[in-house]
Amino acid sequence: MTSAPPPEELDPDALKAVTHPLRRRILGVLSAGPATATKLAKALGENTGATSYHLRELARFGFVEDAPELARGKERWWRTRPRDIRWPRRSEQSAESRVLFDDMQRQGFEDDLEKLNRFAEQRDGLPGDWPDALLHARGGTWLTAEELKQFWDDYMELFRRYWRAEDDRSPEARRVLVRWLAFPDPGE
Template sequence: MSETPEDPNEAGRRPLEVEGEALRGLAHPLRARILDELHMRGPATATLLGERLGESSGSTSYHLRQLFRYGFIENDPERSGGRERWWRFRPAGWRMRGGELLRGPSTREATEGILARYYGGRRERLDRWNRLVDERPDDPGVRRWRRAAEGSVAHVRMTPEETEEFGRDLQDFIRERLRPFQGRTAEDRPGAEPVELQTDLFPNLTGTDADPEDGPSAR
């Protein structure tokens, strides 16, 4: 899993590899909410995040420092020198190899919680949009976005090696297409809203010879 494709303009930067130690940076639910806010709505201060999330600025300030400690966020260089520090999501993003961390006794519990929140949040945001379309189809905001939003599923046959190569090519394409929109704020482009792109690339082993649930151990 990963958050934010690497920005090609960030020379020498790579996504943060979340491993054993860095897992602590994501261990608290409020930190995940703070990351979502910084990711979707751009740089913010502890006070601003506290107002948005219904938390005290002291609480958000503490968790911001923890996120900074583990490398998930950084100071916003365009808003330095003020009374309060502005924070931004790490431009190159982060990624974690969930399958490997789930197999480690020392990282399994933390990884399970992080993955549950991550995928649960993705599902919740998509469900929220679909409910709006269903329940408030005549709302001007919903009407404005209804035709732009889309979802699709593609089924093909690939080897693991081909799938890995396809995934790399797909991420390269996404990075290139997202480049003009990176770093935008609400003030930069009136009328623009946070847009979320979700991608999943995985083998559908159900009913195949490789299905673990259809092998001898499952009977």
């Protein structure tokens, strides 16, 4: 079993690179598997010049990489690069980074909600146990800021234990989206 990549914190320039709307869409398509700039352009309704440029920018910051084993002639294939990205603490972010991060986080929630709705529409047609695969929990507890940080660290350790490389997964496996969220109750 392949181990998860080491955690790394993004610098402000990398944060800017990944928050660009088209780059986020490119990463979304590539999360399903490798593609060429031409295939991405067609899937996203963009021109190849735009997808090529944004792929190079994503590669510059280590979000995507070449998949040379898929190349045929001049065709260049791209895939996401496995990373365990951590964001700087809010208190350590610049005002500009906070705006970028907040926008990216909002867009990420909207994207996840859209995918959750699509899953709900399609789930009864899925094979095997997959229709039952919407697992969720909601609760609350009393924690100090230090305990909440430890909770997060424990969660990330568990998540990393189940991380799989593309070539190290079962043929029956599906990509499962997981979002962990914890915040102080604003009513308290």
